[in-house]
Amino acid sequence: MTQYAQDFYEIPEAIKENSELRKRVLELVANEPIPGKSIEGGNRIESLRNILSAFFEGEVSLQESIQRISEELPRHESQYAHNNRVFASGWDERLARTQISRFYNQAVLLTLKEHGEEECFIPPSEHEDRDSSCTIQLAGRKTDVDSLLARLNRAYNVGEWHDEVMIPDHPHCTHTVIPYE
Ligand SMILES: [Zn+2]
Incomplete structure (x- = not known):
């Protein structure tokens, strides 16, 4: 039984089985x-x-989510349509992956905090780049819930980029947070 995803690709299965996490x-x-x-x-x-x-309800896959982003948020309708940095190749996939990871891990961290857990664990991910900061500094280690949550909020809620290592640390980050036991 997968109550928590061991990496990014297990998120749909974990969310399907963990109704508390899905609701959050x-x-x-x-x-x-x-x-x-x-x-x-x-x-x-x-x-x-x-x-x-729709992704978290299990109605669409990652690939379908990416496809829907490119169709339903078309570049030409954006006020930044001319901006090749905003819409660099693969922007739709990066947006889907970043927000799926961000929302999933934010929900896990908030759930752990609510359960009174101060520490969490980041399992190593075989899909992850071996040179990424999150692999080097976080994977295979326990870390504290409050720091990860604060860094995630600062980057993904406030939109203030910073270089303190966090989950997700980059758009193709496949690390996830699980309880530390
Ligand atoms: Zn990572």
Whole structure:
């Protein structure tokens, strides 16, 4: 039984089985800020929230989520359409992966905190780049819940980028947070 995902690719299975976590993820997806130029304007953020909810409800796969982002948040409708940095190749996949990881791990950290856990664990991920900061500094170790949550909030809620290592540390980060026992 997978109550918590050991890495990014186990998120759908974990969410399907862990109803407490699923409920929290869906609440966060519906309510938390999602900073980012590619989703500013029109109803782009609402469209993204709908796609992420569908992913966490188990209705669409990662690939389908990426496809829906490119169709429902088309580049040409953005006020930054001309900006090749905002819409660098693969922006749709990076957006899907980043927000899936962010919301999932945010929900895990909040759940652990609510359960009174001060420490958590980051399992090594075989899909992850061996040279990434999160592999070197976090994987295979326990770390404290409050620091990871504060770093995640600063980057993904406030939109203030910083270089303290966190989960997700980059758009293709496949690390996840699990309870430390
Ligand atoms: Zn990582």
